[in-house]
Amino acid sequence: MPPIEHSTAIVTGGARGIGAAIVSRLRAAGHPVASLDLATPDEPREGVLDIVCDLAEQAQIAVAVGAARSLGQIGVIVHAAAFQHMAPFTELDPADWDRSFRVNVDGAFHLLQAAVPDLRAAGWGRIVLITSSSYFQPPAGMSHYIATKGALTGLARGLSTELGPDGITVNAVAPGLTATENAVRNIPAEHFALVQSRQAIGRAGQADDIAAAVAYLVSPDAGFVTGQTLLVDGGESRV
Template identity: 65%
Template sequence: MSENSAAIVSGGARGIGAAIVERLRADGYRVASLDLEVPPQPREGVLDLVCDISDAAQVAAAVERAASGPGPIGALVHCAAYQRIAAFETLDRDVWDRTFGVNVTGGANLVRAVLPGMREAGAGRIVMITSSSQFAPPPMMAHYIASKGALTGLVRALATELGPLGITINAVAPGLTATAHALADVPAEHFAAVRERQAIGRTGQPADIAAVVSFALSDDAAFMTGQTLLVDGGESRI
């Protein structure tokens, strides 16, 4: 990471994204968070921007603002996600479109926006947050899992195109994680059932995911690209 390098994190206002923002600040990055909302209190060293990442024009404007400080944009983390529980048979088309618009098109919009600067610098690190649900799919989430599978495919394909430019791209796939959103919406018995399937018998925390993202953005990961790093306590083993 170059001195004063900037990182962009989508979905950085809360949950796993907020933990990633905090970790990258500790790693020395200037961080811009792109989200539909901003935290109630300003965060030191963080540029909080309201941005719907499914809108390419909004993403381009936000990335331009993030790039206006000292140092290049050296890292991108796409953590924003849209998730609604629904049976495939009764799924509303608008939910399908929004799921892919945020999870897949949003990721593509972000890469397109940061790519010129990374190409010019001859270096860059990109991480897409996917999901371990691809490997053991639960019911009522076909649309969400399909979107995360598409995002994984994008990572693998872009690794081929971006590698010659000095840019790496990898996926980090969390399992069930104790975010405020999950704790409010997921029954305690489901958390317990997931722990029973894991090799490590505790619930994952947002900081667990942020630590792996930090590694994937680091110089130590310079020879790794196109990979999916599972962070689910060993629930999935591939």
């Protein structure tokens, strides 16, 4: 079997933002990467199989995991895809509640059910679920999104117990407000300033900050770390 640092990685939401930064970091570490996303990158990426996939659809996930196997033994799974929509809870469209859970939580469930047997067969693996510091510092208008991230936090803890005997670690990375292209376009600069005023490190978080944390958790160096949530929010939460 190939060493874990050269195994195939599946990254959801890998076309843009944090997901794209994770793809780049894993490629630099030697992983072939299958990126599952509704969006497509601006240009082809060497060593990356970009698969158009709606993470709310189980059948599409199954096909995508099958395609990822063409790159080699799957050893790393990173679920970064997320549907995020801000609205007061009492005004939330049930369709947005539903899609939040179908992409963020059900997407993780179907992906892991499809790919974990590959990791078990190999006797090792790394799983990282991208959650959110909003679970620890909850802003208004995001209760539905925070609920999905809480579910993923619990999933990481539970699965770490189930999969540890198979040599598979399961962790979560919880980003704070991150200056991705989408966030900068849609979130007022005043909100970035407010968040930075609460941080111990007074700058905006960058996608590479999150990718660096993921790169550690999927590396051989993190073989004794599992069931944990790593906050990458400049110290805003300080839990």
